[in-house]
Amino acid sequence: MSSIGPKLRQLRQQQRLSLQQLAVKADVSAAAIHKIERNDMVPTITTLLKIAAALEQPVGYFIDHDEDPPELATMTTAGHRAKVFTPHRGLHLAGISGPYAQFRGAAAVATVDPGASSGAKLLTHPGEELVYVTEGAMVVDIAGNRFELAAGDSLHFIGDQPHHWANEGAVPARAIWFALRDK
Structure with missing residues (x-):
């Protein structure tokens, strides 16, 4: 549990977020985040889930032990894709990349239910996203610009631009979704 605070502070600083910015993004008070970072408070699982989602990390990032040196490569077989937490209803993510803490990028196979949105x-x-639609269709709005993506289309964008995604169709959409965080 003592690793949660330092990992939280390091990740927040890597993403160039102030305590207040993370508080707004995670819907957790800045005072609580500060106490967690200093190991003055152990977060509830609900609080940790909110913070992990805001920082785009699996909860395991904060509680896994880093006693072994990181692997140089990670293979994910088709039958062993880890479910990736997302707070968005109707979005199902199956990880296809290595641990986000170890690498600067993370990718998942996304299934977006009809009517689901961000x-x-x-x-x-912070960072970038790349969405490659393999089945169905999605709509992504970036800074007021609407992009309609069909199977075979991709969209690469900077994450600090206000954005929104949706499946406005009647069938599920599938996509490869890649996120690259800032250094």
């Missing part, structure tokens, strides 16, 4: 609040975050 919600009413526009998303912004």
